[in-house]
Amino acid sequence: xxxxxxxxxxxxxxxxxxxxxxxxxxxxxxxxxxxxxxxxxxxxxxxxxxxxxxxxxxxxxxxxxxxxxxxxxxxxxxxxxxxxxxxxxxxxxxxxxxxxxxxxxxxxxxxxxxxxxxxxxxxxxxxxxxxxxxxxxxxxxxxxxxxxxxxxxxxxxxxxxxxxxxxxxxxxxxxxxxxxxxxxxxxxxxxxxxxxxxxxxxxxxxxxxxxxxxxxxxxxxxxxxxxxxxxxxxxxxxxxxxxxxxxxxxxxxxxxxxxxxxxxxxxxxxxxxxxxxxxxxx
Amino acid sequence: xxxxxxxxxxxxxxxxxxxxxxxxxxxxxxxxxxxxxxxxxxxxxxxxxxxxxxxxxxxxxxxxxxxxxxxxxxxxxxxxxxxxxxxxxxxxxxxxxxxxxxxxxxxxxxxxxxxxxxxxxxxxxxxxxxxxxxxxxxxxxxxxxxxxxxxxxxxxxxxxxxxxxxxxxxxxxxxxxxxxxxxxxxxxxxxxxxxxxxxxxxxxxxxxxxxxxxxxxxxxxxxxxxxxxxxxxxxxxxxxxxxxxxxxxxxxxxxxxxxxxxxxxxxxxxxxxxxxxxxxxx
Numbered sequence: 001x002x003x004x005x006x007x008x009x010x011x012x013x014x015x016x017x018x019x020x021x022x023x024x025x026x027x028x029x030x031x032x033x034x035x036x037x038x039x040x041x042x043x044x045x046x047x048x049x050x051x052x053x054x055x056x057x058x059x060x061x062x063x064x065x066x067x068x069x070x071x072x073x074x075x076x077x078x079x080x081x082x083x084x085x086x087x088x089x090x091x092x093x094x095x096x097x098x099x100x101x102x103x104x105x106x107x108x109x110x111x112x113x114x115x116x117x118x119x120x121x122x123x124x125x126x127x128x129x130x131x132x133x134x135x136x137x138x139x140x141x142x143x144x145x146x147x148x149x150x151x152x153x154x155x156x157x158x159x160x161x162x163x164x165x166x167x168x169x170x171x172x173x174x175x176x177x178x179x180x181x182x183x184x185x186x187x188x189x190x191x192x193x194x195x196x197x198x199x200x201x202x203x204x205x206x207x208x209x210x211x212x213x214x215x216x217x218x219x220x221x222x223x224x225x226x227x228x229x230x231x232x233x234x235x236x237x238x239x240x241x242x243x244x245x246x247x248x249x250x251x252x253x254x255x256x257x258x259x260x261x262x263x264x265x266x267x268x269x270x271x272x273x274x275x276x277x278x279x280x281x282x
Numbered sequence: 283x284x285x286x287x288x289x290x291x292x293x294x295x296x297x298x299x300x301x302x303x304x305x306x307x308x309x310x311x312x313x314x315x316x317x318x319x320x321x322x323x324x325x326x327x328x329x330x331x332x333x334x335x336x337x338x339x340x341x342x343x344x345x346x347x348x349x350x351x352x353x354x355x356x357x358x359x360x361x362x363x364x365x366x367x368x369x370x371x372x373x374x375x376x377x378x379x380x381x382x383x384x385x386x387x388x389x390x391x392x393x394x395x396x397x398x399x400x401x402x403x404x405x406x407x408x409x410x411x412x413x414x415x416x417x418x419x420x421x422x423x424x425x426x427x428x429x430x431x432x433x434x435x436x437x438x439x440x441x442x443x444x445x446x447x448x449x450x451x452x453x454x455x456x457x458x459x460x461x462x463x464x465x466x467x468x469x470x471x472x473x474x475x476x477x478x479x480x481x482x483x484x485x486x487x488x489x490x491x492x493x494x495x496x497x498x499x500x501x502x503x504x505x506x507x508x509x510x511x512x513x514x515x516x517x518x519x520x521x522x523x524x525x526x527x528x529x530x531x532x533x534x535x536x537x538x539x540x541x542x543x544x545x546x547x548x549x550x551x552x553x554x555x556x557x558x559x560x561x562x563x564x
Contacts, residue, residue: 020423024430028422075389080360080381099362100433103385107357108422110392115421118414128406135397140310140390141302148306151382 004045005038011059012066015116027097027105032070034088040065040178046273047182050265058185060120061130064113065178068138071109074102130181137177146170158234164203172202193259204252207245208280210235214242253278286327287320293341294348297398309379309387314352316370322347322460328555329464332547340467342402343412346395347460350420353391356384358429412463419459428452440516446485454484475541486534489527490562492517496524535560
């Protein structure tokens with residue numbers, strides 16, 4: 001998995017090499033190559049591999065997904081949004097550079113994700129099919145809607161149902177699409193399974209975050225802990241407590257495993273990456 | 283021309299109707315439908331018409347271009363960027379709503395421009411060709427590069443050559459691509475003429491802005507005048523004076539006219555829209 005992450009990082013660097021020198025390029029490189037889990041690109045590649053597909057021709061799609069994820073983090077951290085100083089253990093983009101550069105770097109990464117897919121050596125019909133699903137997931141009815149709802153409930157109590165809706169859009173959409181696109185490329189009729197796995201995984205991931213915000217170590221997380229409490233934010237932990245939240249995470253992973261076994265794929269590969277996610281400490 | 287603007291506005295509204303209700307949609311609608319010149323979509327449509335093409339099948343491309351332009355204005359106006367309070371005679375997006383909503387509305391418009399073209403009923407090869415050129419122009423080697431350079435020279439003297447480079451990217455790229463795309467759709471070999479016209483027009487437009495910033499009436503402009511002087515910003519007017527700047531604008535329009543007459547098109551239509559731009563008071 002580490003070698004695959006390195007391969008993704010090398011390809012991200014290669015894609016950045018076409019960008020004109022300047023502060024925005026520096027900021028894009030700083031945030032995109034920050035030490036990270038590369039969860040979404042890895043899921044995309046693992047699903048391709050589970051279908052016995054050679055992923056190399058599609059590496060740029062993995063990179064485009066990571067660009068979209070990184071742009072959303074940069075903008076999320078801005079003073080006008082969550083106003084965070086730390087991300088992945090390092091100063092956030094606007095702290096390391098400045099606010100204007102961070103705004104432009106985010107815009108530039110979203111735009112570069114589009115250029116990246118357009119420039120690929122794959123069939124134009126496939127490009128259009130991939131982009132149609134990807135930019136539905138990242139757009140104003142997907143990830144951006146989740147961010148809007150997240151902000152709306154910043155200082156307001158949210159119900160479990162509302163939290164689930166926020167996470168579904170804010171985190172689930174991009175994780176789900178990473179797996180859906182691999183099935184689309186492999187021309188497999190497993191779309192609904194990956195959709196379900198993606199959204200369950202996204203929710204589990206988010207509840208883990210809520211738990212780590214309370215019990216995690218700042219050093220390992222690379223960001224401030226206890227910030228949800230400081231912000232009077234409703235989370236699974238504030239609504240259910242830690243024990244029930246942990247149960248919910250295990251239940252969601254159980255659903256994922258069941259869906260994985262409903263498909264004719266290399267199950268071992270997918271279980272491998274799910275286990276890494278389940279056991280994460282940051 | 284007014285009827286065409288109305289048609290563009292109606293189509294923009296229609297494209298927004300698929301967006302989930304919420305503050306971000308309100309902000310997108312507020313900024314996208316603000317009274318504006320619709321210069322880029324009009325140029326796109328006029329060039330199509332000058333080729334005797336029916337523009338109706340391509341109206342969504344005109345709308346996508348306007349979405350990109352509007353997103354760049356929303357982000358440009360943010361406190362972390364130019365910190366402007368007025369735009370098109372009304373409070374800027376972050377003043378009318380809030381900063382977080384303005385950031386997300388800008389992101390959402392860039393993303394929606396992608397969805398809009400992908401959803402069109404035209405050939406996938408044409409979609410890919412159009413998007414490839416469009417998102418090169420709007421991206422980090424095009425418009426965003428211009429914004430970065432503009433910020434870099436905020437409190438620093440720029441030479442005429444440097445100003446020209448800024449305007450070329452910041453304003454010229456999106457104006458040029460509006461006309462290039464029409465030639466691409468019409469399958470005409472006039473690409474280099476429209477490129478030249480686009481960049482000359484972009485520069486003329488920007489110098490007009492500099493002049494209006496000094497001699498314009500705040501009410502007509504719909505934004506604060508004298509802000510370049512307040513910001514100690516180098517402009518054509520500070521470097522050349524008003525008279526020489528006006529001469530430069532006329533010279534650039536002269537170039538445009540000559541390039542227009544080098545092509546086998548309906549010249550009258552293009553002259554009509556160029557004249558409107560040349561005589562603008564806001």
